Amino acid sequence: METTTLHITDLFKQFARTQQEFLRQLRQGEDLRVKGHLDPLLALCSSDSEISLLRQTLLDPYFPLGMLEQTVFSDVDGMRFFICKSRPDLEPVLTAELRKHSEAFLRIRLDIERFFDPETITCIPLDGQRHQLPVDQWCTLCGVCCQIGGVPAEPPAGISYPDHWYKYLAGGAVDNQQLCPFLFQYFGEERFFCAIHHVKPMSCRYFEEKECRQRLAQRSLHAPEKGVRCQEKKLEKTKRVKPEH
Numbered sequence: 135m136e137t138t139t140l141h142i143t144d145l146f147k148q149f150a151r152t153q154q155e156f157l158r159q160l161r162q163g164e165d166l167r168v169k170g171h172l173d174p175l176l177a178l179c180s181s182d183s184e185i186s187l188l189r190q191t192l193l194d195p196y197f198p199l200g201m202l203e204q205t206v207f208s209d210v211d212g213m214r215f216f217i218c219k220s221r222p223d224l225e226p227v228l229t230a231e232l233r234k235h236s237e238a239f240l241r242i243r244l245d246i247e248r249f250f251d252p253e254t255i256t257c258i259p260l261d262g263q264r265h266q267l268p269v270d271q272w273c274t275l276c277g278v279c280c281q282i283g284g285v286p287a288e289p290p291a292g293i294s295y296p297d298h299w300y301k302y303l304a305g306g307a308v309d310n311q312q313l314c315p316f317l318f319q320y321f322g323e324e325r326f327f328c329a330i331h332h333v334k335p336m337s338c339r340y341f342e343e344k345e346c347r348q349r350l351a352q353r354s355l356h357a358p359e360k361g362v363r364c365q366e367k368k369l370e371k372t373k374r375v376k377p378e379h
């Protein structure tokens with residue numbers, strides 16, 4: 135397959151879909167297939183350290199590939215504007231966003247091991263093994279409420295965060311943050327969980343079913359991919375604003 139001329143959005147989606155399928159099914163002997171999609175993505179890196187970083191995070195079973203697809207690598211469809219993420223001039227921006235998400239993810243993973251107990255900090259032990267996620271609850275772990283630019287970084291009583299978590303929670307992990315870096319994904323499934331659930335900030339603890347329903351009823355800015363190409367989408371939008379004569 136010719137991949138060298140593909141945009142990072144295509145390269146990322148190709149890799150993310152294959153890797154998530156691989157994680158869901160844990161199919162043996164398919165590493166090469168995943169690798170075939172990973173290498174073209176790594177070829178966009180500008181240094182060995184960046185390659186090493188992305189290799190660690192992109193293959194991690196908790197890295198939120200599915201949510202990055204839905205946010206960073208998804209077109210933005212506003213009421214009066216449309217941002218096509220496949221624009222060539224956006225490629226360096228998206229590459230930097232992927233790198234920054236990866237840096238934050240890896241740092242949070244290490245912080246949890248260093249400063250907290252990875253067995254108990256969230257709804258499942260963060261040990262790289264499969265565990266039963268919660269099922270008897272109103273929250274389906276869709277992760278939509280964590281598609282957010284930042285939250286007030288107030289920890290629960292008796293908890294102190296590592297210094298840089300205050301910046302991460304407030305939205306400073308990535309320029310123009312669209313996704314909380316503490317949101318992890320469960321083995322390629324469409325289930326996303328807060329990596330610091332038991333010590334998450336107060337504003338997240340106060341987020342209950344009523345707020346959830348309100349959030350889910352809101353129109354999302356990110357356009358789900360339905361095979362509509364950017365150009366067609368732009369034309370659609372032009373038609374929408376043109377007066378009928």
Ligand code: SF4
Pocket residue numbers: 272273274275276277278279280346347349350
């Ligand atoms: S609280 Fe609601 S929006 Fe947030 S993850 Fe759960 S179901 Fe999704």
Ligand code: SF4
Pocket residue numbers: 279280282285314315316317318327328329330331334335338
């Ligand atoms: S801290 Fe946890 S619950 Fe709060 S926005 Fe981030 S991932 Fe979601």
